[in-house]
Amino acid sequence: MSAAADALRRDVKVIGLVGLAHGLSHFFQIATAVLFPLIKDDLGVSYTALGAMVGLYYTVSGVCQTLAGFAVDRFGARRVLFAGLALAVTGAALAGLAQNYAMLLAAAVVGGIGNSVFHPVDFSILNARVTRHRLGYAFSWHGIAGYLGFAVAPAYGIAMATAFDWRGALLGAAAIGAVVTALLASQGEELEAAPVRAGQGSPGARALLQLPVLMVFGYFVMLGIAFIGIQTFGISAMVSLYGVNVALASAALTAYLVGGATGIFCGGFAAVRIARHDLVAVAGMATSAALVLVLASGWLPGAALPLLLGAAGFAGGFTNPSRDLIVRAATPAGATGKVYGFVYSGLDVGSIAAPVAFGWLLDRGEPAAVFYIVVGVLAVSILTVLKLPTRSAQPT
Numbered sequence: 001m002s003a004a005a006d007a008l009r010r011d012v013k014v015i016g017l018v019g020l021a022h023g024l025s026h027f028f029q030i031a032t033a034v035l036f037p038l039i040k041d042d043l044g045v046s047y048t049a050l051g052a053m054v055g056l057y058y059t060v061s062g063v064c065q066t067l068a069g070f071a072v073d074r075f076g077a078r079r080v081l082f083a084g085l086a087l088a089v090t091g092a093a094l095a096g097l098a099q100n101y102a103m104l105l106a107a108a109v110v111g112g113i114g115n116s117v118f119h120p121v122d123f124s125i126l127n128a129r130v131t132r133h134r135l136g137y138a139f140s141w142h143g144i145a146g147y148l149g150f151a152v153a154p155a156y157g158i159a160m161a162t163a164f165d166w167r168g169a170l171l172g173a174a175a176i177g178a179v180v181t182a183l184l185a186s187q188g189e190e191l192e193a194a195p196v197r198a199g200q201g202s203p204g205a206r207a208l209l210q211l212p213v214l215m216v217f218g219y220f221v222m223l224g225i226a227f228i229g230i231q232t233f234g235i236s237a238m239v240s241l242y243g244v245n246v247a248l249a250s251a252a253l254t255a256y257l258v259g260g261a262t263g264i265f266c267g268g269f270a271a272v273r274i275a276r277h278d279l280v281a282v283a284g285m286a287t288s289a290a291l292v293l294v295l296a297s298g299w300l301p302g303a304a305l306p307l308l309l310g311a312a313g314f315a316g317g318f319t320n321p322s323r324d325l326i327v328r329a330a331t332p333a334g335a336t337g338k339v340y341g342f343v344y345s346g347l348d349v350g351s352i353a354a355p356v357a358f359g360w361l362l363d364r365g366e367p368a369a370v371f372y373i374v375v376g377v378l379a380v381s382i383l384t385v386l387k388l389p390t391r392s393a394q395p396t
Helices: 003-031 033-043 047-075 077-097 101-115 118-129 132-163 166-186 204-209 211-242 246-273 277-297 302-318 320-330 336-363 367-386
Strands: none
Touching: 003 033, 003 077, 003 101, 003 118, 003 132, 003 166, 033 047, 033 101, 033 132, 033 166, 047 077, 047 101, 047 118, 047 336, 077 101, 077 118, 077 166, 118 132, 118 320, 118 336, 132 166, 132 246, 132 320, 204 211, 204 336, 211 246, 211 277, 211 302, 211 320, 211 336, 211 367, 246 277, 246 302, 246 320, 277 302, 277 320, 277 367, 302 320, 320 336, 336 367
């Protein structure tokens, strides 16, 4: 086998394994949420309380994600990955065994800590082990795998809860996680990114205070707010603004997610062919913002919503591989784990801060304002990318 063929085989294997781990993390993120109607009735808790549990999960994940990044640089990616997988599986099992709300909160804390490791681990492994000219494809598949994890969870949860009950569904999810963890462990040598040793030039915590890193963090905060606005409140806002039924609004949201996954796939090809990743990100986010602005205006008939949101999702997803390469370019040498952990915690920050505001607007009968806010934060995300300096140096 030639050296080039051997390198391709190794890259495909690493990308597949990392994508599998990332898909599992997204599966766990909503495996409990899709069962809320059953959990609510069985345990006698309110949706408000269950929503607070979700907020706790993302708060813990966001706080711990930066710490996980430091751990990756200190102890190596493989150790941190399997610690996170163990905690994520344990969190799902605890939720399945829950007899009261307090146990659900404990499950959210444990699962949130487990969820915090995946972005710093995944990108550290991909940057360290995948051939540089294939990184765009690697980041593309990483994003697609996350979308697939989201897509599988509702179908799995409904089917398993119907056959057993919500506890059986969550315990089954934990069992699936354990099997995937064992599979990844059997290929553990492919998942190593060596720790940064003292004296190797690691910039430590000061790496997080550099302007490019802070701008990328702000970019992810904006994306987190926009995604929560559309994914969590988009259906309610469309029903109120356009007078459509829930089925059509749900179809529009599905089109947005499918469009996003398709955009990520196509964006991987663009990322390896276009050197100016910042321009790809700006063009994609500007297009997505313009389409959401049309959505907010209420100009189009309701039947056009799936097409409109599908196009908006595609434009946003198209930027993802280039976005991840922008993070790579903004990362100082020896700080991959901590920087990816820090900037991706911005998604959690946006997810924590936005829901109350969006819910308040809907309660006040202002559904269009939800989409106008999404347009605004997408515009701000464009400004953060434009402020990033061009860097020729590449991190290790």
